[in-house]
Amino acid sequence: MSNGASSRSSHPTIIQSVARASQILARVAAQDDGLTASEVAQAMDLSLPTTYHLLTTLATEGLLYKDSGRRYVLGPAAEFIADAVNRNLAIPDYYKGPLQRLAAQTSETAYLSAWRRSKVQILAIVEGSQAVSVVGLAAGAVGNEHARATGKLLLAHARSEIRDEVLGADPFAPLTEHTTTARIELEAEFERILQQGFAVDREEFAPGVSCLAVPIRSQSVVVAALTVSAPSDRFDRNFDQYMEAALSASESAALGIP
Known part of the structure; x- marks a missing residue:
């Protein structure tokens, strides 16, 4: 039983939705003019419905913002995080x-x-x-x-x-x-x-x-x-x-x- 517990502790649990959201933020940050939902879906090999759910969540939290061209760019919460990094x-x-x-x-x-x-x-x-x-x-x-x-x-x-x-x-x-x-x-x-x-x-x-x-x-x-x-x-x-x-x-x- 102790071996099983040790084995489990050596492999941390990864929450897939959080990992995907983090990857989306990194991809958007790397683009000068952001990304559309279809571009995110294609780049990450995700279905459009899943992509929209992730993008909507990130936008609701202020980490992304959808501009007038329906492209997702970094939002005010992401700027706050970036500023904290710059000060640290x-x-x-x-x-x-x-x-x-x-x-x-x-x-x-x-x-x-x-x-x-x-x-x-x-x-x-x-x-x-x-x-x-x-x-x-x-x-x-x-x-x-x-x-x-x-x-x-x-x-x-x-x-x-x-x-x-x-x-x-x-x-x-x-x-x-x-x-x-x-x-x-x-x-x-x-x-x-x-x-x-x-x-x-x-x-x-x-x-x-x-x-x-x-x-x-x-x-x-x-x-x-x-x-x-x-x-x-x-x-x-x-x-x-x-x-x-x-x-x-x-x-x-x-x-x-x-």
Whole structure:
């Protein structure tokens, strides 16, 4: 009997309707102009009646709103939740472990960053055994998104209006001779980032230092990023190792594995 109880406790109960509602919210959040009921049904392989029930419930709770074009967008309650996330600078435990492992496996400085108050902010830093500190990159630092691997990664996955708000008008500040200063070039790089799944900066933020950033996803939405920073010669020599470690850490963070 004790074995049965132990077995049951190791497999938490998942309420399907709640899971589906959460997935709908994530899908709607990922779209600039929301989704119609039929688009949600098709994307999630649900019947239209089931889809309408879920959407109506979410709309009633203020998490979604149906606009004049009959498209569902995030509602005021979702904005309240997003604002709370933006104000919270605490690092969840399920991000700390992957970040620490990334620094230990690469022996380099590892960063955790996310959107906070419309800026890409460094939330935590862990130094590896041979880490090199970079002036201007500390916990809480924001700005210069156009020159940072993390900034470029999160901007690539952001909505167009967020890009406009963060980047403003070009030319951008040339922090080094390698910094991209033209919006059209940066937009082309965003497309490459979306295709390849990672971002790099090669001495664009600081001379002699290169960085690799990979996304952390919740459902299909990019919610944060992990970054490895290293001297450029070591970065080029160990790039494959850094990539493997970063992707492993990102997967653990996405799964909530401490």
